[in-house]
Amino acid sequence: MKSYMLSGPHRGAMRRLLDWCDEAALVHWGQESPDPPAWLDAQRRLQSEGRTSKVNHPSEDHRAFRIAALIEPIRGETVLK
Numbered sequence: 001m002k003s004y005m006l007s008g009p010h011r012g013a014m015r016r017l018l019d020w021c022d023e024a025a026l027v028h029w030g031q032e033s034p035d036p037p038a039w040l041d042a043q044r045r046l047q048s049e050g051r052t053s054k055v056n057h058p059s060e061d062h063r064a065f066r067i068a069a070l071i072e073p074i075r076g077e078t079v080l081k
Contacts, residue, residue, distance in 0.1 A: 017053060023062040024053035043070045 004010055017024055027050030031037070037045070047067050055062060 018056045021053075021055050022057050022059040024055055025050050025065070025067065026053055027051070039070045043067060 005014075013020075025046055027046045029045060029049065036042075047065075052058075052062055052065055061068070
């Protein structure tokens with residue numbers, strides 16, 4: 001994961017995160033399974049163990065570290081708000 005974070009498209013996008021986003025957060029965890037966690041588990045862990053990322057124009061929700069409930073994706077779509 002670290003090599004992915006430091007190279008390619010992710011690194012380029014992260015350089016622009018400050019100006020592109022008004023909300024951003026991250027959480028670190030390990031797990032035995034290679035399968036992604038369930039959406040609700042990911043949201044709970046992000047809220048309880050995560051932290052905000054720096055953005056230049058934070059929303060009120062970002063400042064208060066309020067994370068909107070995730071809606072289960074349909075056909076691979078992810079709706080965060």
